[in-house]
Amino acid sequence: MKKENVREVALHILLQIEKNQAYSNLLLNQTIQKAGLKDKDVGLLTELVYGTIQRRDTIDYYLSPFVKKGLDRLEQWVLVLLRLSLYQIVYLDRVPERAAIHEAVEIAKKKGHRGISGMVNGILRSIQREGLPLIEEIKDPINRLAIETSHPEWMIRRWCEQFGENETKKMCEMNLTPPSVTARVNRTKASVEQVMKMLQDEGLIVESGDLSEDAIKITKGSLPKTKAYEQGFVTIQDESSMLVARALSPKGNVKVLDSCAAPGGKTTHIAELLEGQGMVHSLDLHDHKVKLISQQAKRLRLENIHTKALDARKALDYFSKESFDYILVDAPCSGLGVIRRKPDVKWAKKEDDFVKIASIQQNILASVAPLLKPGGRLVYSTCTIDSIENEEVVEKFLADHPSFSLDKTLEERLPKRIDKYCKPESGMILLLPHYFGTDGFFIASLVKE
Structure with missing residues (x-):
């Protein structure tokens, strides 16, 4: 693929996201696989797509004074092309302004007509000449x-x-910053140090994780293309997400339920912690997602995982009461803790979504609670940061289920570095993205009397 075409591909992806509410990460991955791009083109395409979505409202603020008839009156593809072009001009040092403007005009000629390409050229040249409006002038x-x-x-x-x-x-x-690529070492097969050496021998630049004892950070190179990945020594996972299985911390020949398990990162981590003992029952609503869990288990050579396509809210129809020693509810949520990885999330969600999501979360918790043995541990987690999906869900569950209480020993199972973010003996922790550069994450540990 020629470099100049990368911007057309980026425009196509951005338009699909706008029109179809498609997920940026899935669409980007599909496009990269189909197009067979060179590594440098993949880097630029990723930067253009994620960057333009991440900075959308700032870019629109900069564009507004230069589009006389108003941004909402522009054809959608023209607005997206202007956003894409201005993103390069403002935020990408390695792309010369003249190149970004030239490319925008050429794409406008190809997709539209002479009048549109002239307008695109005029708007971008005016911004280049007059400079950007000042955000500091906004009063509120x-x-x-x-x-x-x-x-x-x-x-x-x-x-x-x-x-x-x-x-x-x-x-x-x-x-607004790109997330680190982190991986969890499968410690049933090798130590963190051994896996780091394996990856270094394959040409990657890696270092120890910042937070989780199971983590390594990849600063250069593609992990999925390595033998270490193919042979099940590592799993791509964010460091905050790695703390969930540690919070559950199952031991021995026990029975564990992971009630909302796809794509399987936490299920496989739980299975690794069990070191071949016990059994993890992993549920997800959709067959195709359950297959993802099975694929991960196979790659990691984990045989103590049993998968089933089942709505967690119907788990009691399938399993006996008080049959699990540990239960994980990694609940479906708004995903506002992973905006760095999925920037379109912040534009797709609406404020009234929270009430519906919290209701589903409460229903799942209430449905699986009877499955826990007395003295058992239930961990509730989300990759979001809003209290309505986190603390408020837990508080309502505890009010409705007096046999459950907060587990005051949670912080003993988590890294010392996060002690200050655990409310003393609260049994809950909220990690915001800027604390350690991880995804935003909430974890609560509960015990059944």
């Missing part, structure tokens, strides 16, 4: 922070109420 602090960090205003308002303006600003700024 919530609106200013929303535009500056390119997040929806309702989201900023909610987070400022929950975490304060200073923490919200830090978190939103972190959301």
Whole structure:
């Protein structure tokens, strides 16, 4: 693929995301596989797609004064082309401004007509000549922070109420940075040091993780193409997500339920911690997602995993009461902790979605609770940060289920580095993305009397 065509591919992906609410990460991966791009083109394409989505509202603020008839009056593809081009001009040092403008005009000629290409050229040249409007001139602090960090205003308002303006600003700024590629070492097969050496021998640049004892960070190279990955020595997983199985910490010949398990990162981690003993029953709603769990288990050579396509809310129809020693509910959620990896999440969600999602989370918890043995441990986790899906769900569950209580020993099973983010003996922890550069994550541990 010629380099100049990468921008056309990026435009095509961005338009599909806008029109079809497609997920950026899935669409990008599919496109890369189909197009057979060179590594440098993959890097540029990824940067253009994620960057343009991440900075959308800031870019629109910059564009607005130069589009006389208003952004909403432009054809969709023209607006997206302008966003894509301005992203390169403002944020990418290695792309010369003249190249970005030239490419935009050529694409506009190909997709539209002479009038549109002239308008695109005129808008971008005017911005180049006159400079960008100042964000500092926005009077309202919530609106200013929303535009500056390119997040929806309702989201900023909610987070400022929950975490304060200073923490919200830090978190939103972190959301604009590319995430680290981290992997969990399968310690049933090798130590962290051994796997790091294997990957270094295959030409990757790696270092120890920042948070989880099971983690390594890949700073250069492609992990899925390595023998170490193919032979089941590592699993791609964020460091905060690795803490969930540690919070559950199952031991011995026990029975574990992972009630919302796909794509299988936490299920396989639990199975690894059991060191070949016990059995992990992994459920997910969809057959194709259950296959993903089975594929991971096979690659990692883990035989103590049993998968089933089943709605967790119907688990009691299939399993006997009080038949599990440990239960994990890694609940479906808004995903606002993973905005760095899935930037379109912040534009796809609406404020009233939270109530519906929290209701599903509460139903799942209530449905699996009878399956836990007395004295057993239940861990509830989400990759989101809003209290309505986290603390409030746990508090409602505890109010409705007096036989359960918060597990005050949670922090003993987690890294010392996060002690200050555990409320003393609360049994719950919330990691915001800027604490350790991980995904935002919530974990609560509960015990049944």
